[in-house]
Amino acid sequence: MYWSRYYIPTLKEAPSDAEVVSHKLMTRAGMIRKLTAGVYSYLPFGLRSINKVAQIVREEMDRAGAMELMMPTVQPGDLWKESGRWEQYGKELLRFKDRHERECCLGPTHEEVITDLLRGEVRSYKQLPLNMYQIQTKFRDEIRPRFGLMRGREFLMKDAYSFDRDDAGAEASYRAMYEAYKRIFSRLALRFRAVEADSGSIGGSFSHEFMVLAQTGEDVIAACTACDYAANVERAEVRFEGAPDGAEQLPLQAVDTPGVHSIEEVAAFLNVEPCRIIKTLLLSVDGKPVAALVRGDRELNPLKVKNRLDATTVEFATPEQVAAWSGAPVGFAGPSGLGVETILADLELQAGSNWVAGANRADTHNLNVNLPRDARITAYADLRLITESDYCPRCGAAIELPRGIEVGHVFKLGLKYSKAMNAVFLDENGKERHMVMGCYGIGVTRVVAACIEQNHDADGIVFPPPVSPFDVLLLSLDGKSEEVNAKAAELHGLMAGQGLDVLVDDRDERPGVKFKDADLIGVPLQLVLGSKSMGRGVVEAKDRRSGEKAELSMENFAAEFAAWKKTVYAGWGM
RNA sequence: CGGAGCGUGGCGCAGCUUGGUAGCGCGCCUGCUUUGGGAGCAGGAUGCCGGAGGUUCGAAUCCUCUCGCUCCGACCA
Numbered sequence: 001m002y003w004s005r006y007y008i009p010t011l012k013e014a015p016s017d018a019e020v021v022s023h024k025l026m027t028r029a030g031m032i033r034k035l036t037a038g039v040y041s042y043l044p045f046g047l048r049s050i051n052k053v054a055q056i057v058r059e060e061m062d063r064a065g066a067m068e069l070m071m072p073t074v075q076p077g078d079l080w081k082e083s084g085r086w087e088q089y090g091k092e093l094l095r096f097k098d099r100h101e102r103e104c105c106l107g108p109t110h111e112e113v114i115t116d117l118l119r120g121e122v123r124s125y126k127q128l129p130l131n132m133y134q135i136q137t138k139f140r141d142e143i144r145p146r147f148g149l150m151r152g153r154e155f156l157m158k159d160a161y162s163f164d165r166d167d168a169g170a171e172a173s174y175r176a177m178y179e180a181y182k183r184i185f186s187r188l189a190l191r192f193r194a195v196e197a198d199s200g201s202i203g204g205s206f207s208h209e210f211m212v213l214a215q216t217g218e219d220v221i222a223a224c225t226a227c228d229y230a231a232n233v234e235r236a237e238v239r240f241e242g243a244p245d246g247a248e249q250l251p252l253q254a255v256d257t258p259g260v261h262s263i264e265e266v267a268a269f270l271n272v273e274p275c276r277i278i279k280t281l282l283l284s285v286d287g288k289p290v291a292a293l294v295r296g297d298r299e300l301n302p303l304k305v306k307n308r309l310d311a312t313t314v315e316f317a318t319p320e321q322v323a324a325w326s327g328a329p330v331g332f333a334g335p336s337g338l339g340v341e342t343i344l345a346d347l348e349l350q351a352g353s354n355w356v357a358g359a360n361r362a363d364t365h366n367l368n369v370n371l372p373r374d375a376r377i378t379a380y381a382d383l384r385l386i387t388e389s390d391y392c393p394r395c396g397a398a399i400e401l402p403r404g405i406e407v408g409h410v411f412k413l414g415l416k417y418s419k420a421m422n423a424v425f426l427d428e429n430g431k432e433r434h435m436v437m438g439c440y441g442i443g444v445t446r447v448v449a450a451c452i453e454q455n456h457d458a459d460g461i462v463f464p465p466p467v468s469p470f471d472v473l474l475l476s477l478d479g480k481s482e483e484v485n486a487k488a489a490e491l492h493g494l495m496a497g498q499g500l501d502v503l504v505d506d507r508d509e510r511p512g513v514k515f516k517d518a519d520l521i522g523v524p525l526q527l528v529l530g531s532k533s534m535g536r537g538v539v540e541a542k543d544r545r546s547g548e549k550a551e552l553s554m555e556n557f558a559a560e561f562a563a564w565k566k567t568v569y570a571g572w573g574m
Numbered sequence: 575c576g577g578a579g580c581g582u583g584g585c586g587c588a589g590c591u592u593g594g595u596a597g598c599g600c601g602c603c604u605g606c607u608u609u610g611g612g613a614g615c616a617g618g619a620u621g622c623c624g625g626a627g628g629u630u631c632g633a634a635u636c637c638u639c640u641c642g643c644u645c646c647g648a649c650c651a
Contacts, residue, residue, distance in 0.1 A: 012600065012612070013586050017644050031592065143575080146645085261651065280651060299649065316650070331651045358651065477610065512611040519611090530610065540610095 001470070003505045006073045008045045010517050011465035022452040023148025025461050029521045031469075036385055037361030038145025038153030041050075045450070045521070050156060050387070053447050054135050055551060056187050056302075056466060057158045060317070064180035066131040066160050067378060072469040073137060079112040083420045094141045104140035109156045111417050111439060114161045114180045118435070125165050128425060128435065129173055133160030148277050150218075150405065155208035156445045160277040162438040165427065168229040169411060170436040177410050177440040181210050185408070189464035190451060193404065195221050198303055206409040210442075211404025212450040221385045221404045226397030233302050233401065236386040237393040243387035252336065258363040261331030263296040266365060268342070273297075278349060278357040278369060282317040282325055282335040285309055289317070289325045293335055293345040293377075296356075298384040305344060308381050326360045334358030335375035336366055343370060344385040405450040406443075413437040438526035440556060452522075455545075461522025473523035475514045477530030479506055488529055493538065494558060519544065525568060527552075543568045 007030070015382040016026035017034075026032045031046025033267040042050055055409045058068065077095065080086035085093075086103075094106045103145070106509065114132065117178055127347065138157045145153050162173035190212050197209040209232060211221055217566065222236035231237070241532070260269045272449035277296030282289060283305060286419040290309065294300050306314040311451045319330050325340055334357035335343060349355070355369040388401050427433050448467065457461040463470065472495055488504050503523065504531070505514050518526050528540040540552040541564050552560040 008582090011585060015585070016580085016587090021647075034643095144645095182580090263651080266651095281649080283651075316648085319650090322651075326651090329651090333651055475610095480609095510609055510611090510613065512609090512613080515611045517612085528610080532610070 001501070001503050002505050003503060006045075006503070007043065007519065008517075010520055018148060020147045020150060020176050020453070021456055022150060023450040025456055025520070025522075026148060026449065026451055029461055032149065034148075038142060038151070040149060040154075042151060042445075049448050049467055050445060052467055052469070053188065054158070054444050055154070057135065057184055057195045057442055060180045060184045060187070061133050061158070061160060063183075064131070064176045066162075066177075068134065069132050070134050070136060071117070072105070072109050072152070073107050073139070075107050075113055077105060079116055079421075079505055080105060083105070083112050083115075085112070085418055086364055092140045092142060094139055105245070108138055108140040109342050109439075109441075110134070110136075110159055111161065111413070111437075112421070113435070115417045115421045115423050118163055118228045119418075119421060121426050122163065122423075122435070125427045125433075129164045129169050131160060131162040131177075133158060133440070138486060141185045143359065146216075147449075149445045150453070155443060158442040158444055160235045160440040162440070163423075163435040164438075165425070165433070165436070167436055170414070170438055174410060174412055174438050177438065178208060181408050181410060181440070181442070183209055185212070188447065188451070188466050190447075190467075191454060192407070193221060193223060193230050193402075194231075195223070195404070196235055197409065198232065198235045198307070205337050207409060210408035210410075211453055212407050213402055213404050213424045213449070214450060214453040215403055216453045217405040217450075220401050222390075222399050222401055224392035224395060224397055225400055226394060227395040229392050229394040233386055234301065236348075236399075238382050238384055238386050239393045240351075240382070242348070242351040242365045243261075244351050245353055249370045249373060250354050252369060252374055253297050253367040254359050254361075255367055256363060256365055257332075260363070260365070266356065267296065270365070271366075273432055276352075276354075276356055278335060278371075280326075280335060280358055282322050283311075284315045284317050284321060285311055285342075287313045288342075289321070289340045291333070291335070291338055291340045291343040291514060292383055293343065293349055293371075294384045295346065295348050296386075298346065298348070300383055304381070304383050308344065308379075308383075309342070312568070318543035323440050325440055326358070328358065328360050328362050328364075332358040332360060333365060334360055334367055334369065335367055335371060335377070336360075338375070342378045343376060345380050347380055347415065348384070359372055360411060385471060405446070405453060407438075407447045407450050408442040410440045411438060413439055456522070459516075460520035463524055464524040465524045465569055465574065468522065468524050469501070470503040470523050471495075472502045472525045472527060473518055473521070474502060474504045474527045474529060475511075475518055476504055476506045477511045477514065477528065479508055479530055484529055484531060484534060487534065491529070491557065495561070498562075524572075525565060543571065545571055 009030040011028045014028050018024040018027055030043055034040050096104055098104055135158045139154050142153050164170040166172055192212050195209050195211055197207050222231050222233050260266050263274050274296035279294050279296050281292045281300050292300050292305050302314045322330045332401045337360055344416045346349045353370050359366045359367050390399050392399055415434045423435045424432045451467050452461050478484045492504050493504050524544050526542040533540050537554050540548045541552050550564050
């Protein structure tokens with residue numbers, strides 16, 4: 001490919017609405033253009049990268065025994081009513097009516113369609129297991145699209161669905177996908193981690209997320225420094241095995257704390273450490289009041305409350321609810337005498353004594369609160385967010401909290417959809433049974449964005465070779481020289497003959513422009529051909545990642561290029 | 575959804591406070607020179623100043639409405 005006939009509209013400046021580095025660089029490198037909030041056109045250069053990722057995904061899905069199909073983007077509302085998600089899914093589901101006033105939606109995911117498809121086809125256990133996938137445009141009307149391709153409304157996703165006879169089969173399908181995902185992200189030369197995750201709104205019991213590690217990630221991972229335990233902090237277990245401190249229980253004492261609301265204010269006013277205070281969070285769990293107690297220096301993980309109570313919604317109480325339930329304004333709720341039926345306390349609170357807590361009365365706190373004596377605790381449970389000072393729940397080693405970008409998610413769906421939509425088959429005994437399902441997603445366009453978040457420098461994108469739109473960028477300086485042009489064509493043909501995608505920058509531009517653009521667009525292997533180096537019989541080579549330069553002799557180019565390429569790829573762990 | 579901000583040639587911005595008929599840098603086109611890390615000179619093209627309404631002799635500028643975009647928040651006991 002010759003740049004003079006290709007379209008890569010590079011920009012010196014990023015548009016002012018681009019905030020994150022992948023969005024800026026993808027725009028500047030001529031990969032994408034925004035059409036409207038969260039919706040992008042993929043330009044030729046960007047699409048090549050997307051297609052490279054998609055191809056690797058495809059190969060590994062096929063290898064794992066999944067079959068590619070393609071389902072519709074426009075889906076009938078009736079199907080979603082059948083699964084119950086027409087009501088559940090909320091505004092992210094873009095709904096509209098067709099000319100016959102029939103309710104429709106744009107597919108944010110395809111459980112309903114695939115379940116509907118296979119329930120009409122699969123009759124016998126002999127036809128199972130099945131795993132089908134597609135690589136297709138999804139639309140999710142996000143509350144707030146942002147970060148370019150990282151959280152768009154329209155994006156390209158690979159979604160796979162497995163159907164099995166029983167739990168053991170479903171487990172095998174899940175493991176196969178988990179392994180396929182590890183292969184995929186390894187092949188893409190990304191630094192990633194598979195983490196335990198909450199299963200979220202799609203449903204199912206547990207799941208794993210695949211996180212591309214990057215400082216700019218929206219998710220925080222709790223990762224063990226010793227074993228391979230890793231979990232989304234939303235899910236990460238916190239072990240507490242401390243014994244009661246055995247201190248003498250002092251009498252409960254109310255003190256005036258006028259206008260003292262927050263933990264920091266209480267700590268300062270009463271001159272106690274935040275870790276000696278009980279934070280009482282009032283929550284509305286499926287509309288009912290629940291109190292959750294954690295140590296003052298800790299943060300509640302609402303998801304743990306949700307899972308503990310097997311609830312569907314957990315929200316922080318409004319100031320009005322706080323007043324009604326605790327009998328005091330916000331800032332003075334406490335466990336003793338609290339008129340809320342369900343009071344959960346974090347494990348850490350079981351061990352301590354003589355706590356400071358709100359008194360459920362305006363401008364008043366209690367000293368020497370001892371939970372067994374002064375409060376009615378429904379249950380002690382792991383309720384809080386993990387911190388860097390906690391230890392691995394598996395092996396006890398130190399925990400670190402790197403950030404990541406979720407690029408893949410594997411779920412066990414169980415019978416959720418097969419029951420709701422009556423997807424059944426006949427087993428060996430002629431008995432009707434529900435298919436056991438799993439679903440597995442990879443955000444293809446997000447993989448490209450996440451890849452750039454992870455791999456860039458001050459000059460631009462630093463593509464890992466498997467994700468790069470082209471394998472080699474050959475800068476042809478001195479484009480007016482017949483000799484240089486002929487040599488460029490020769491090298492292009494030679495490398496293309498090795499199966500490489502080669503881009504030759506033959507534009508009528510000054511060398512500086514070409515160098516800058518080369519670094520910006522991030523092709524991993526850069527070759528420079530100009531009168532100067534030609535005179536010495538060499539081609540200059542630069543590893544975009546390390547910046548290291550080499551010289552390849554023209555006489556022995558094929559061999560020297562192959563060797564150089566190998567060392568560059570080795571730097572990527574390939 | 576709540577809060578804040580921004581819409582002016584392709585991109586980045588100034589002009590708006592104090593109304594007088596639009597400007598800068600980059601990019602683009604032509605020519606000459608230049609050619610190893612975003613060249614120089616000369617010439618040139620490109621704006622319904624987001625849209626609608628209003629005030630005014632006159633609106634990019636003031637007022638009202640509207641559309642679009644961006645950011646922040648949704649951990650507070």
